[in-house]
Amino acid sequence: MTLRKTILVSAAIALSAAIPAFAQDAASFPTKAMTYIIPFDAGGESDISARFQQAEWNEHTGQDVIIQYQPGAGGAQAWSQLNDIAGDGYTIMGINLPHTILQPLEGDAGYKTEDLTPVHYFHYTPNAIFVTADSEFETLQQLIDYAKANPGMVTFAGSGSKSANNLGQLEFDSAAGVTTTYVPFSGTGPSVTAVLGKQTTAGFNYATSAMAQGDALRMLAVASDERMPAFPDVPTFKELGFDIVGGAYRGVAVPASTPEDLRQRISDIVAEINADPDFVKKMEDGGFVLTDITYDKMPDFVAQMTAEYSEGAKALGIGQ
Template identity: 70%
Template sequence: MKTALATIFAGLLASTPLAAQSVEDFPAQAMTYIIPFNAGGESDISARFQQSEWENVTGHQVVIQYQPGAGGAQAWSQLNSLPGDGYTIMGINLPHTILQPMAGSVGYATDDLTPVHYFHYTPDAIFVRADSQFTTLQQLIDHAKANPGLVTFAGSGSNSSNQLANVRFNAQADVVTTYVPFSGTGPSITAVLGGSTMAGFNYVTSAVSQGDALRMLAVSAEERLPAFPDVPTFKELGYDIVGGAYRGVAVPASTSEDVRQRISDIISKINAQPAFVEKMESAGFALTDIGYDEMDEFVAERIKEYTDGARALGIIQ
């Protein structure tokens, strides 16, 4: 895998334009967009939605490549070895890029990465089977209080946004539940559907793919989502739980400030395209528009939030 990855990265280096381009003319050719996961996940889906609008906004296409490995860490650890001319960008995810370095050596530190825009998040949500005894969040909470530790939640992995949401839910609802990590969204939803767990903390996008097989009890968005107008937010039910897996775009550290801002502006323009908005909202994504000029403050806030979560999870003391 490392040899194949090195070969692809060498190819990117070889294909980089040697002639300097003015920022006003950027991009002057097609760009490469690396997704550090396998095809088919939320990162890929949202990037494909962006891809369909890329040429309308920039006049040039973007080519998507996949470099999976170590939960994204394999690609992120090599991001800064790429040329900083702006023609190669990489998908970046939170809380992955904060929690991974906290948990151990992954080949990069959070500060090594240069995100330039976060354009959406997939809100965490509590799911049960459609035939579950629980039709409201309060019913689930009441059962959890009466049966400490017996309510089980499937989630997409350890040290994930799903697990952080479960920790916050336990604290705010004053309950003890058991989080069961699985190797991704698909297996965790299968566990809920098959009755292996009583409920699931997963991403809202799962409700789109599963349709009527699941019931969503609450969603961690600021407001009710257009795709699920009947599902209440945690906030309106009295719990301050907002967030999920944030996704954005990063560049090598050697990229100039002007080019960083230009790429951020491109993503922001794509975010405003009506067709893109419709696709994202219909799929259950919550759009954000966190540009490069807001990045330091946004990342600092997430580091504080996830550090508190990491202590609760025992990742750090």
């Protein structure tokens, strides 16, 4: 090879390396399989909902999505590394609230809330109060009456301290004018096991927790706007006079270097899947509540949730 050809080839290689992989037209994206990182272990709500999406991804894009797990530090390990990934659109990551607001407020999580780039929040799992099927408490009011007569004696098992369950319990105490005791466990599974084993009076867990328990648990109230299709006989807190709606929101994020058109395209794909009747049925049957917080709505939504969770963090002793 002549010196001139060598220079030309080297220049071409350098030029191709300098051209970002995302230079393709976003309208044709994706043209190959994508990687979907879940920042938790397999089997949890984040994994289940992503698996439901995975089944629809190829139908809506013509390409597969491959799920990988990167658990650690309650999701912080993966989120702290998100921006190290190439922003070509081909790697997306699950993202959760209130985790990504509360973790940086509590201390050095390896990332800040504003470092992350969520493009779509597609569902949430509402908080709910559970008791065993043979519990003396058949209604929420009965539990409230007992809690008022016995301050601190009602114990709630929940998934982790300083979590959506913990925030929900504090909100319930304030709204109902009671004092209860929150008992944190390492995850949804152990906290539900504690309720079933009557280690606590009740559980302040996600509504999805009831799906695998059959008739062993009784749900007294759920923090959704409307009654859930999976639990048509369970009243909402709002029905019972308490303005309590919330739980853990889950969505999809991308590296900060991802260009705007690809961010919007990925949000559009998630929105299409969210509207698919098969996906809707799977999610609702599984106890999830669909949302459709698209990329264009993200700044206002994150600002709103940051304000709400920052206020709740004060009650948890975070950031003081």
